[in-house]
Amino acid sequence: MSDNRDITPKDMNSPVEQLVELDPAGFIPLPPPYDKLELEPKIKKLTAEQSSKYECGLDGVSAVLLPKPKDENEKRQLVEKFLSGLAKLFSKENNWTFLQPLLLTVEYCARCQTCSQACPIFQQSGEVEIYRPTFRAQILRQLYKRYVKQGGRFLSRLSGDYIEASWEMIARLVELSYRCTLCRRCAQTCPIGADNGLVTHELRKIFSQEMGIAPKQVHELGTVQHLDKGSSTGMTPVAFRDNIEFMEDEIREKTGMDFKWPIDKEGAELLLIHNAGELLAWPENPEAFAIILEAAGISYTLSSDLLGYDGVNYGVWYDDVQFSRVAIKHAQVAKKLGVKKIVIGECGHSHKAMTVVADRVFAGDLNIPRESSLTLLRDIVLSGKLKLDPQRNADIHVTLHDPCNVVRLMGIVEPQREILRAICPNFKEMTPHGVYNYCCGGGSGFAIMPNSNFPDWRHSVAGRAKLKQVLDVFQDIIGPEHKKYVCAPCSNCKGQIRELFAAYGVFEKCNILYGGLVELIVNAMTDIKEPFLAWEWH
C-alpha cells in the first residue's frame, strides 16, 4: 500500500490487495460539536467473506459488490469486454448522447488541477489522490489513446500519454466510478470547459451498457424495477392507490378538509409527479403539496399509471438506454392524460432528467412541457392565494440546501429563496450556496446504495462538506435549545441528510431537523390550526 497522496493512475494496475487505506485522521476536521476525532463514525472494514467474494482493491470500500472473477480466463474476458465498451463509448451510433462533451473533455483537459480544489470529496478526504477529479479522467483518456484512437497505440507511446488495461485496473475503476456524485462542481471551475464529472458518468455507462455491471439498487431494484412494477420503490399501481387513501385520511385529520386527491383526472391542467420514495418515507411532503394546490385552486392530477406516480429516473446516473426508457414512459403517461404540462415535485434528479436531459429524447407529441414545482410554488406563495403567517415559522432557524440537479445543473436558484424569505423570518444561507453549493453527498445514486461499508464512506467523506456547511451556518446557535431546519427540496438529498445526520447524531446533539420546502409553507398557513411540521426525527 502506498501513501494515499502519492498514488498515480498507473498504480491502478498494481497487484497489491488494496490501493488506499482511508484514515479519518486525515479528513478535514468538522466544527463543534464534532471537532474531536473520537466522535468520527468509523468506516467499517469489510468482513473476510465480503473481501473474498467482492472486488474491494481500491479503498477497502465496496459500493458495487462486484464479484471477483473465478480465474485468469474470466479476467481476460472482462478486460476485453471493457475495451469493446470503451470503443463504443467513442462511437456516434452508440453514444450520440454525450460524444461531443466527452471527446472535448478527453482531448482538451490540460491537467492543470484547477478542478481538484472544487471537488468536495477530494478535498474533504484530505486529498486522497484517487478521488481527484482528474484521476479517473486521466485513466479514461490514456485508455482511449492507447486502445481506441486511430494511430494511438504508437502516438500515445511517443507522447507518454497511455496506460495499460488489466483486470485490477478495471475492477478498481468500477468502484472509482462510484466515488463521485456527479455534482459537476469541478466542471464549473475548468478554464477550458472540460467536465471530469462527465467522465464518471461515461465510465458507469461502459460498465452498465456493455458489461451489465451496476449497483443492484440503481439497476435491478432501480430502473428495471421501475419499468417493471412502476416504481423503483417496488410500489405497484395498486399499492400506490392504497398509499394515497392512507395519506388522504392523514390530510383530513391534519387539516379538517374534506379532501380527495385528483387521480388520473383526464384534461387536468398539469400532471404532478412526485418521487415515490416521498410517499413511503416522507408522506408529509406530497400531503403538503396537496394542501397547497387545493387551497390555491390549481387544476392538477396525479397518475396511478405504471411509472406515472414515480418521477425518479435512475438512468440519468449510469445508463442512457435505461434513462430513455423511463423518460419516454413518463411522457406517455402525461400524453394519455392529456395534460398541458408535467410538474415535478421535490426531487432533484427527476428535475434534471425530465426537464433538461430528456429534452433531447422526446420528439413530436411526447414533447410535453415540463417544469419545476418550485416555480409554481413561488407564484402561489407570492400571489397571496394562501393565507400565510411567517411568524408560525419564527421559532425555527432555517437554512437552504441547494440540490445540484435543480440549481447548478438547471439554474433554478431564486424561486425557493423567494418562498423562504416570505415565510421564514430566520432564514440564513450556507456558504457557498446557489450554483456554487456543495452536494449533499448522496448524489448520483449514493443515497440509495446501502451496500456493505459504502454508507460509512458516504457519511464520512461524500457528505462531509455538507455537514460542515450546516454546522457552520448554525454555529452560533448550535445547542439543542434552538430549533434548526435544513430545507432540502429533493428526496434524494433528504435521504442522504437523514442518514448523514443519524450517523453523527445531529438531531440529538444539535436539534437540527431536515425536510422539504412545502412543509414549511403549510406550516405557515393560518387555515391549518395545528403546526404542520412535526418536530420529530424520521
Add this chain to the structure above:
Amino acid sequence: MNWLQLVFYFAVGIMVVGCIIKAIRIAKMPLHVRWELYPIPHEKGKEHYGGSYFEEINWWTKPRQIALGSELAEMGREILAIQSLYRNNRKLWYFSFPFHFGLYLLTATIILLVVGAILQALGIEISGVSESLLGKLVYGLTILTGVAGWVLGAIGAFGLFLSRIFRKELRKFSVRADYFNLLLLLAVFVTGYFSWLVADSSLGHLRSFAGSLILLEAASPLPAITQVHLILVAVFFAYLPFTHMTHFIGKYFTYHNVRWEDQPNIKGSKIEAEVIKALGYKLTWAAPHIGQNKTWAEAASETGGPARKEDAK
C-alpha cells in the same frame, strides 16, 4: 523562393488545414443531450446569480431573453484574462496568464508584420523616422507587441514548465508531450527575443520575410538567429494541430456547445429533427438489458425486462 519560405508555406498550410479539420470534426459531431452548467451568462437578468429561464412558470410560452452583451463580456474576460484560472487556481494563473497573453501579443505582431510589409510594398516607410504617422505607428506597435510577447511568453512558458516539474499534483499528471510543448514554445519565445536583441532591432528582417511570403517574392538573407527562430515557429505551426494546444478551438465548443448550450427542443425545430435522426442510430451495446439489433428509438420504447401486466391496473 528559398527553403525557409517553402518550409513556412508548408507549416502554415498544415496549421490552417489541421485546425479547420479539427473544428469541422467537432462541429459535425451529432447533437448531444443537454448538459449545461450554470451560471450561463446569456440568461438575461439572471446571469449574476446563475438563474435560468426554468425559473419562469410556463417558460415555453415566453420569448427567450438573451443577454448577448453579458455573454460577450464573459468571453472577453475568459479569453483575455483567463478569469476562471484567476479565480480558482491563482498560483498557476501567474504563469498561465503571461504565457497566453504573450501568445496573443505575438499573434498581433504577426498581423502587424504583414500589415507593415504591405504598407512597405505600397511605398510607406515603416520605421521610427518614417514621414508617415501610420508607418511610425506600425513600426512602434510591432516592436512593442513583439518584445512584450516574447518576454511574457518566455516567463509564462518557463514558469509553467517549472510548475509541471516541481508541483507534485501537476508532475503526476504530466506526460512527455506536455514538457515538450512548453519547451518548444519557450524556445520560440527566447529565440524571438534574442533575434530582436542582437540582430533585428527594427524587426525589419522579420517584416521583409513576412513580405516575401505574402507577396511571393524572393526572401532577403536573414541572420542566423532569426533563421533559427523562424524554423522553430514553423515547427510549432506544423505541430500545433496534432496537440491539445488547439484547446482554443475546443474551448469554443466546450462553452458554446455544452456549458452554455440551453436551447430548448421546440416542436418542429431543427433540434427535434436532429433528435429524431439520432434516435434512428443503431446501438450495439452488449449488456443483456439493452437488446440486440435495435435503434435507439426501438430500445427506448421497450422496458428491457419482463412486463408485469397484472400490476398495471
